[in-house]
Amino acid sequence: MICGKWKELSVAALFFFLTMGAINACAYANEKAASIESATEIEESEKYLSETETERDLQGKKSADNQSTEIIRNVEGKTYQLKDDKYEFPETGEKSDFKESEIHGNLAIKGEISDIGKKKTVPSYGVDGGHLSFSYYYDGTMFPKNTKDEHIVSDKSEQVDGIELDHKVGEGTLLLQTSKDGKIWYTAWEKGNVFSKKENNLNNFYQTTDIQMTSGCYYRLAVVYKTEEITGEKRSFFGKRDKIKERRYVELYYFYAYDINAENLQEPEQVNENVLGADSLVRTKKIKGYQGKKKITGVDPHYGWTMGNFYVGGFSDILSKDGEQVILKDTGDQVSLWFDLKQNIDKCNNDDRITVVDDTEGRDDGFQVPAGVDQFMDFGRGTLLIRKKNPSGEYGKPQIYTNFLIASASTDALTKVCLFEEGEYEVALDYKLKYDKIEVFGKTIVPKYSCYRIYFKFKVANANNMFFLFDAKTGSELANGAIAPDGFQLNLAGSKYLHIHYKREVLTDGYDGLTEDVRHSGSAEDGEVFTDEGIYTISSRSDYSDSVTEKKIYVGTNNILKAYMKSGGSLTIAQIKSMIDKGAFVAEDGTIVQPDLTGIQETDTEGISSEEGTGSEIRGKAVRMEETLSVEEGAAKPSKKSSTEQNSFDDLFFIILISVLAAVVIALILSFGKKGNRHGHSGE
Incomplete structure (x- = not known):
């Protein structure tokens, strides 16, 4: 009896352990499959995030690259110890026996610099619109000081490289000059005593002009100063005195700058049709203000010759309307104004008695420049003024180009003045002549001065009607x-x-x-x-x-109007409505979709024929086709969900198989157990 019960318990225990083993095996298999699936998803997520971050990085770099920012460039310079007591220095590109010395300054230029190269022998900087600003920095090594070491001292000289200054060199002078050809130089800006306050920088001390950038211009910055150094002692009648060594130095910086947008402008033909302001020269009644008109007669020093002509280029056509010149520009045209200087301003009309002189008390009453009561400004040797009329009818602030005739004086044929967009413009060129008419023993005793003005207006308009x-x-x-x-x-x-x-x-x-x-x-x-x-x-x-x-x-x-627009007017409203009534319908983009036995067919809006069936039936076909495609796509590409279901099915099969085997084993045990019992009873 006890033996039979033990067998039954053994069978139950065996069945329990076999079943639990099967369940644990399945659980382990599912857990492993889930971990693999999870690892795959994590790997794909990390890959996506990595790709997204990389894409963001690239977009950020692209955005940064597209930003237009100002760039600062340092211009290379050299320091020379000058000969004798004169501030005379070598030209750029020339081999010189001037002694080079350590440089203590730095010239920096700032602007939308996009192209760097060489122009002749000097650095060249192309600017993508706008101007350049200049700054100068000095390291302070030889600032004025009470010491035996070499240091800057005040200099009474008033001439630098043959140029007469309006002041003494003092404790250092900066002299900025410009040139069209790199040979003939004109002073654009100067400042004396720059080191007297021991300031080591001059920020944005100069900004280029439109004419300089449009035409291209050479620049030369000269920084001159005198130094002293106590090298020992010397005896004299008055006792011991310091032995002082004097030196003069110049820092030289050369470079060329231009606007890349105007670099490739073609010079206009110098024909009468392209001249602006022809026959507009007048002698002004007043020297101050360039006001009024006075007839130029045979006794006038300006009689019978012109200072130069203004030409316009980069246009499609010129017409005259209501006595005004209208310049028409087409797409891609760049309307530009040029000036052709025909005279040597030191010897006008080939007469050395007639010269263009500085107008140090200049004022243009027509342009109201400079602003203010009894205000004057240095016009230099000829000043050009340009202003634009705003859409409201008021004039904007004029552009002023002093020393214009100096800037135009070179071996080049034409000077690029400015680029113009659509609008109304006024232009005036003011200059002053000196005529040495009466001479005694070769000396002028009564010089005659007179002022002249070239003035004209024009309009720039689009030749097309594009919007x-x-x-x-x-x-x-x-x-x-x-x-x-x-x-x-x-x-x-x-x-x-x-x-x-x-x-x-x-x-x-x-x-x-x-x-x-x-x-x-x-x-x-x-x-x-x-x-x-x-x-x-x-x-x-x-x-x-x-x-x-x-x-x-x-x-x-509205679908009917969308279809009408899509047809480009080739279909009438009535025709479109008729097509819709016969079963056609309008897609999102306005295309008319006709019914078709084999599905949906998009047809051109010209020559559309109607088919049987209603619009709702056709749309129903489209939905059914989409469903069919979705089913086909689902069958063709199993998803992760179907794979998981397959794993569950395999696990169930494994459990059933184990259970069946367990049942067979139990049945065999019970069968052998019964046979044993029968044999035992027969023995009794």
Whole structure:
């Protein structure tokens, strides 16, 4: 009895352990599969994050590269110890026996520098629009000081390299000069006693002008100073005295700068058709203010010759309207003004008695320069003034180019003056002549001074009537015939002389069905936004062109109007409505979709034929086709979920198999147990 029960317990225990083993084995298998799947997902996530971060990094670099920032460049310079007691120094590129010395200063230029190279023998810097500003820094090594070591002292000299200064060199002088050819130099800026206050920098002490950048210009900065050094003692009648060694130095910096946008401008033909301001020269009644007009007669020193001509280039056409010259520019044109100096300003009309002189008390009353009561400024040897009229009718602040005739004096034929966008402009060139008329023993005793002015106006206008339309929500440009559900904005690209007209049409129910109805029309302005639903027809014309430019845009979500815009007007509203009634429907982009037995077929809007069936049936076919495709795609590509389900099925099969084997083993044990019992009973 006890033996039989023991067998039953053994069988139950065996069944329990076999079952638990199978369950644990399945659990382990599932856990392993899950860990593999989880590791795969983590690996894919890390890969995605890594790719996303890399993409962000690249976008950041690209954004940084696209930013236009000012760049600071140091210009290489040299220091020379000068000979004798004169501030005379070598020209650039020349082999010199001047003794080079250690340099203690630094010239830095700042601007949108985008191109660095060489011009002749000096560094060249191309600027992408705008100007350059100059700064000078000194390390203070030889600042004025009470010491035996070499140090800067005040110098009474008033001449530097043959140039007469308006002041003494003092404790250091900076002299900035410009040149068109790198040979003939003119002083643009100077400052004396620069080291007297022991300041070691001059920030933004000079900024280039438009003419310099447009034409290209050589620059030379000379920093001159005198030093003393006590080298010992010497005896004299008055006793012991310091033995002093005097030296003079010059720091020289040479370079060339230009605007890359104007570098490739072609010189205009020097023909009468391209001349601006012809026959506009007058002698002013007043020397101060360049006011009034006085007839130039045979006794006038300016009789019978001209200082030069202004030419215009980079345009499509020139016309005259209401006595005003209008310069028409097309897409890609760069309207530019040039000046051709025909005289030697030290010997005008080949007469050494007639010279252009400095007007140190200059004032132009027409341009109101300089501003203020009884204010004057140094016009130098000829001053050019240019100003633009604002759309409001008021004039903007004039550009002033002093010493213009000096800047134009070179072996070059023409001087690039300025680039012009659309607008109205005024130009004036003021200069003063000295005429040594009466002489005694070769000396002028009564010099005669007179002032002259060249003045003209012109207008720059677009030759075409182009305008642009942009989506009010996304900001993207819209083509003619586009659909803009959220509206659009008008952009005239800065054009001042375009006249814009628009009309808005909507659909209305009439006795013969849906028809177009004009709801609003009028003029439009630059930057105006349109959001009301309808078909907009925008047209533009110019004061200086007979052509008209027209564009159409649809604002809204009406399918019939979307299809009308998509057809480009080749289909009427009635035709589109008829197609829809026969089963066609309109896609999101306005394309008319016709019913087809084999599915959906997008057809051109021209020559569309109708098919049997309703629009709802066709759309139903489209949905069923999408469902079919989804099923096919699902069957073709198993998902991670189906793989997991397969693993679960394998586990269930394994459990059943173990259970069956356990049942067979138990049955065999019980069978042998019963046989044993029968044998035992028979023995009794």
